[in-house]
Amino acid sequence: xxxxxxxxxxxxxxxxxxxxxxxxxxxxxxxxxxxxxxxxxxxxxxxxxxxxxxxxxxxxx
Amino acid sequence: xxxxxxxxxxxxxxxxxxxxxxxxxxxxxxxxxxxxxxxxxxxxxxxxxxxxxxxxxxxxxxxxxxxxxxxxxxxxxxxxxxxxxxxxxxxxxxxxxxxxxxxxxxxxxxxxxxxxxxxxxxxxxxxxxxxxxxxxxx
Numbered sequence: 251x252x253x254x255x256x257x258x259x260x261x262x263x264x265x266x267x268x269x270x271x272x273x274x275x276x277x278x279x280x281x282x283x284x285x286x287x288x289x290x291x292x293x294x295x296x297x298x299x300x301x302x303x304x305x306x307x308x309x310x311x
Numbered sequence: 312x313x314x315x316x317x318x319x320x321x322x323x324x325x326x327x328x329x330x331x332x333x334x335x336x337x338x339x340x341x342x343x344x345x346x347x348x349x350x351x352x353x354x355x356x357x358x359x360x361x362x363x364x365x366x367x368x369x370x371x372x373x374x375x376x377x378x379x380x381x382x383x384x385x386x387x388x389x390x391x392x393x394x395x396x397x398x399x400x401x402x403x404x405x406x407x408x409x410x411x412x413x414x415x416x417x418x419x420x421x422x423x424x425x426x427x428x429x430x431x432x433x434x435x436x437x438x439x440x441x442x443x444x445x446x447x448x449x
Contacts, residue, residue, distance in 0.1 A: 274371070275419035281367045283360035288343045291360060293336075293367065297416025301333040301443050305321055306368055306410045308430060310341045310349040 278304075317410065318353045320436050325357060331443035333414075334358065340365055340408040365408060373426050374409040414442040 279294025296302045321335060328335050336358045339349065346359050362368065368375070412434035414423035423442035425434035 272419050272421065274424075275415050275421050277370050278367060278413075278415070279419055281362075281370060283338050283362045283367060284343045285360055286343055286346045294419075296334060296336050296358075297418070299417050301331070301414060301416040301422065303321070303324075303328055303333055303335045303439055303443070304413045304415055305317070305335065305337045305434075306371060306373055306412070307317055307337055307339050308408060308410045308427075309406045310339045310345045310352075 315353050317433055318355050320433070322353075322355055322357065324436055324440050327440050327446075328443065330446040331440070332447065333443045336360065338362055338367060340368060340405040365405060368408055371411055371413065371426070373411045374428065375405075375407055376409075412436070412439050414439050 275297070276294075279292070279297070281293050282290040283293060285291055293304075296304070318337065321337065325335055337355070337360070339345070339359070339361050340363070341349070341361045342363050343361055346361060349359060350356070365375070409427040409430065409432075411426040412423070413421060413425070415421055423434075423439050425439070427433065
């Protein structure tokens, strides 16, 4: 097999992407969402001290 | 319809989420005035917020597009959801926006992440709940 056609095997260990994941959580944490009274609420406050299941739903309907 | 199905699945797991010390937050791509009718339609009493700017959806890397909304797999899921008794109500918000689910924290730690590939695609909610820390002693 020519070098150009050789398979590239990458072994991904658990936690491999942890650094990127933390960046994702940090980026989301900075953003705000709105409550029923149009008050802005900082997302990161929900998981600062306890875990959260954050569900993004499709349209309301 | 898919949204109602997803919220019903989440609501059913609220006790286990609480037992594991977690909270549940739902974010929709709609406007603040849509929250009341959403609660009425779903009976969901938990935390519901909206992001009409879709900034949180984009940052989370969630899909947005008509191809995902009208994917053939979405049609099949629609038939299944109808068979389970879920009905489509008036759509409020960005219908081309797909959803997802994340388990985060405490602190900026991602324990679970899922991005819907098409309308009606859904996170494995049991896996999401299991990603929370184990329940402490009763």
